[in-house]
Each structure stands twice: as C-alpha cells, then as structure tokens.
Amino acid sequence: MDIHIHDVTKSFGKQIAIDRVSFTIHSGEICCLLGPSGSGKTTLIRLMIGALKADEGTVQLGETFMPNMKMLQTIGFMPQNDGLYDDLSAEANLEFFGSIYKLGKTKLQARITDVLALVELTDDRKKLVRHFSGGMKKRLSLAIAILHQPDFLFLDEPTVGIDPLLRRQIWGQFQAIRATGTTIIVSTHVMDEVQECDRAALIYNGRLIAYDTIPHLLGQTDNGRVEELFLIAGRAGGTSHA
Amino acid sequence: MRNLATRVIFQTLNDKRSVALILIAPLLILTLVYFLLGDSDYVPVVAVDENVPSQLLEAFEAETLDVRLDAVANPFDYLADHKDVDAVFEVTQAGTTITLREPSTKSSKAVREIQAALSILNPTPDVEMNYVFGEEGQSTFDSFGYVFLSLFSFFFVFILSAMALVKERSGGTLERLLMTPIKRGQIILGYTLGYGVFAVVQSILIVLYTVYVLGLSSLGNIGWVMLTMLLMAGTAVLFGATISVFARSELQVVQMIPFTIVPQVFFSGLIPLDLIPYGLGNLSYIMPIFYGATAIKEVMVYGNGFTGVWPYFLGLVIYASVLYFLNMRALGKYRGH
Numbered sequence: 001m002d003i004h005i006h007d008v009t010k011s012f013g014k015q016i017a018i019d020r021v022s023f024t025i026h027s028g029e030i031c032c033l034l035g036p037s038g039s040g041k042t043t044l045i046r047l048m049i050g051a052l053k054a055d056e057g058t059v060q061l062g063e064t065f066m067p068n069m070k071m072l073q074t075i076g077f078m079p080q081n082d083g084l085y086d087d088l089s090a091e092a093n094l095e096f097f098g099s100i101y102k103l104g105k106t107k108l109q110a111r112i113t114d115v116l117a118l119v120e121l122t123d124d125r126k127k128l129v130r131h132f133s134g135g136m137k138k139r140l141s142l143a144i145a146i147l148h149q150p151d152f153l154f155l156d157e158p159t160v161g162i163d164p165l166l167r168r169q170i171w172g173q174f175q176a177i178r179a180t181g182t183t184i185i186v187s188t189h190v191m192d193e194v195q196e197c198d199r200a201a202l203i204y205n206g207r208l209i210a211y212d213t214i215p216h217l218l219g220q221t222d223n224g225r226v227e228e229l230f231l232i233a234g235r236a237g238g239t240s241h242a
Numbered sequence: 243m244r245n246l247a248t249r250v251i252f253q254t255l256n257d258k259r260s261v262a263l264i265l266i267a268p269l270l271i272l273t274l275v276y277f278l279l280g281d282s283d284y285v286p287v288v289a290v291d292e293n294v295p296s297q298l299l300e301a302f303e304a305e306t307l308d309v310r311l312d313a314v315a316n317p318f319d320y321l322a323d324h325k326d327v328d329a330v331f332e333v334t335q336a337g338t339t340i341t342l343r344e345p346s347t348k349s350s351k352a353v354r355e356i357q358a359a360l361s362i363l364n365p366t367p368d369v370e371m372n373y374v375f376g377e378e379g380q381s382t383f384d385s386f387g388y389v390f391l392s393l394f395s396f397f398f399v400f401i402l403s404a405m406a407l408v409k410e411r412s413g414g415t416l417e418r419l420l421m422t423p424i425k426r427g428q429i430i431l432g433y434t435l436g437y438g439v440f441a442v443v444q445s446i447l448i449v450l451y452t453v454y455v456l457g458l459s460s461l462g463n464i465g466w467v468m469l470t471m472l473l474m475a476g477t478a479v480l481f482g483a484t485i486s487v488f489a490r491s492e493l494q495v496v497q498m499i500p501f502t503i504v505p506q507v508f509f510s511g512l513i514p515l516d517l518i519p520y521g522l523g524n525l526s527y528i529m530p531i532f533y534g535a536t537a538i539k540e541v542m543v544y545g546n547g548f549t550g551v552w553p554y555f556l557g558l559v560i561y562a563s564v565l566y567f568l569n570m571r572a573l574g575k576y577r578g579h
Binding site for chain 2: 067073079082085086096097
C-alpha cells in the first residue's frame, strides 16, 4: 500500500508547519524525510500516522484517509524519545504493547522472541529498562514498533544521540525489516543517512523542496552532497516542487 | 483496559518509593497528626504575685498548673524576663489581672485552669454542657481526624497519578500508546483501575490503623468510610490525569499543588464553612476533598450510613465524570480528533 500525501497544509496558530506538501511514498520502500531541526519532519510523520489532522489536503494510507482508528493496527511508530516504561523489563514492555494488538499469548511470545533477536536484546529481556543504555533503549523501542508486523513503520529521528557504530547496526535492522515488505518512513537530520534510503523527501521550512530516488537527488548537485540541495532551496526561499 | 491496569500495578510495584508514598506515608503522617493534635499533657506555668491571698494560692495549686510565687513589679517585664512562664496573675486595688504572653493554645489552657481555680472561690451556677455528637474535652484529633482520611486518600493518589501521567506524556509512552488501537476510555479507566487496586489496600490500611491503633472513634460502619476513600482515590486519579495535561514535567505538577490541593484543605471541613466570610464557603462544592471529608464525617461523627453519604457520593461521581470527559478530550488531541 502506498502513502499518498496530497496538498497537505498544517498550521499551529499563525505558524505554518507544513505548507502544501504533496508526494507519494511507494509500498515496500524506505523513505527518508530529511531536513534540519524544526523543518516539519515530525509534523509530517504525525499527519501520516493520524496523530494530527491536516488543515487542508489529504493523507491516505492505501485507500484510507487519515486519521483513522482502524489503520492503527497496520502502523508501527517509534517516537523520538523512545516511549518506554523505565520501571518495567524489556519483556514486560513488549508484552504490554503486544497485548494491545491482541496477538494472542502464543503468537505474542513467539514475536517477542523474534524481535528481541532482531534487535539483539535477547539476553537483556528480563532487565529493567531504567538500567538500559541509550542504544539499548532505541533498539527496544524499535522492537516494540515492529512487534505486530505493521505494514507501515514510522521512525521519528531514530538515530539521534547514538554513536556511528550503533547507527550502522540500527540501519542494518531497518533494512532487515524492509525485506519483510514493510514500508519504512524515517525522519532524520543526518544528511549521510540518506544513502540508506530508496527515496528521500527533503523538507525545508515546512515545504517539500525535493523528492526523488537518491541517485537522482545527488545527480542534481555539483559535489554529490545532499546539503547542497538545501543551500539552493535556502537561496530560493524554499519552493515546493514535488 | 485490564492489560493497562496490570501494567500500572507492576510498574508501581517496581518503584518502591511510589508504594511507600501510597501505603506508608499516610500512616506515618496520620501518626504525627495524632501526636500533634491529640491529648496534650502540657502544664501551663503561671506566676502568681506574692500579694495574692493564701486561700487563692491553694486553689491555684489544686488545678493543673505549675504555680510560681514571685514578686511581680510589672507583668510585662516579668514575662519578658521569664520565657518559660505563660501567664502572670495579680490581685491589685484596681482588681484582678491576668497577663498572658500571647494568644495561643498554651495561653488558653492557662486561662481555663485559672478560671477553674477562681470559680472554686466564687461558685457560679453549675451549668451542664451536653453535645449531640462527640463529647466535651475531646482532642483536636478526635474532632477533625476524619478530615485527614479524606485528604490523604486523595492527595497521595493524586501525586502518583499526576506524576505518572506527566511522565507518560514527556517520555513518549502516551504518544506511542495512542498510536495503537487502544481506545481512549480504556486508557483512562485502565489507569483508574490500576491505581484503584492500591487505593483499596490504602483505604483498608488507613481506616483500620486510624480506628484500631490511633483510636479515632466511628459511630457508623467503617465500610462506608473505606468506600468513600475508594471513590476519593478514583477521583484523585482522574484529577491527577487532568492536572498532568497542564504540566510538562514532574516539577510543574509540584508547582500546581498550591493552586489545586492546598485550598481544598481549608475547604475540607477543618474550618466550619459557615464561618468563612463572603459566602466563600460555597467554593467547597467544586472541591472533591470536601465531598469525601463530609461523607466520612456523616459516617464517623453522625453515625449515618447510605442515607447520609449518598449526596456526597453523587457529588464525587459527577466530579469524576466531568474529569473523565475532560481527559477524553485531552487524549483526543493525540489522534487528530
């Protein structure tokens, strides 16, 4: 199922957070929402998952217009600040979120084993989360987001504050999840991470300044660095050309 | 809903301080209140001027007073020089004078004892005092202990729930939770149910401790008191959840306590509402602790059952319903509704 974002605008008071953005994320791809802090990446994710309603325009997950409660079963979401219960063990966190999706006891236990193996936390499953390192928390947060095998996985700045080695490891895990057919939408302000994606949407001041495959995007620059596209957009005032 | 309640229970159990806050702190503070407001064995110190007739001196010594016979030239200077003395008694040509250090409970007790001594010399008609509820000379703890039951059942659960929900908001767990198919009502009721389990234990513990250990008497069935406290705790969970909407951190919850909880203490029944000027006593009707305290008073002081408590139960249920509705609205914002 593709994600269709059509002429979406969202304001908070007088501030326009998303300004007439349109593009389509293709099923089974990793789409990177790239932009500096405060550019509107998180707002765009929140519009896609239905946490916000667009002032104008529409967001569709497949054929369904968002926000829609029924679609939450098909969405996996990893918030920026982990969203974990520190006073529970990794396993208890997974069991709690898993129980909401009504996976059934046997299937839930099997999934917990699978996702813990994927994020390499099997040996730490009984540990309280408050004793976890930052990287372990990120990986557990990812495990929760994919526990119910969602069609769409939204990751809001998943690699913020973690070292390059762990970042590489986590991107490896994203690729493994994508291989199962899940469409992944990742927001990031780390320009290098764009290389890991199939397509990237470049967001600047709430506007979409470019959306294309990575080779095509880099082909538009002189030095092969994606930052240049932001500099060009900055000089032009951030026009939208989806 | 049940899975959320179970999570709240396990999460709270894993945080020993929270368990102590909800179960141990009320007992500790009630014990302190018992000693602070209970019977006092303090004996007021009264300086009696040398010129006082010996018959009067004997009457003074017969009362619960520490009498000091001394030459008092000026009672003000005398009290300034003798910090341990509460009152000075003199008989001069102008008449009888009692000079007290300051208006205080100690002074009141000294005056009561002095007047008792004087009445022996000048017998007045014997007046018998009767009370419909309670008895003469009961301690402040006996008179107002019930207020603390209501106050504590509300305050500690409120703190815990408000803090937990602020943490849910700031830590991203609430956002994540609302991106699952869980219904908003299930979240609110799950929380209420989870803390409700602790509230059951808390109310049983507090009531039994207060009645059987601290000796606070109850004319009515203490089951009604427990039920009131349970309703109070439920309302406190919802009250805490509502307050958490306006707080970005645990610190901000603490900053809101003077605005949300402290006024409730004064309108809970500690001060008779009729004595509060400008009709401000009516403000109590928007304060949940008032409903709880009055219901508990109906049971413990007046000996009533359901007929006495139902209007206050109804008040609490309406209050809780309004808070439930407000929380539903607040959670709706996470889902673009």
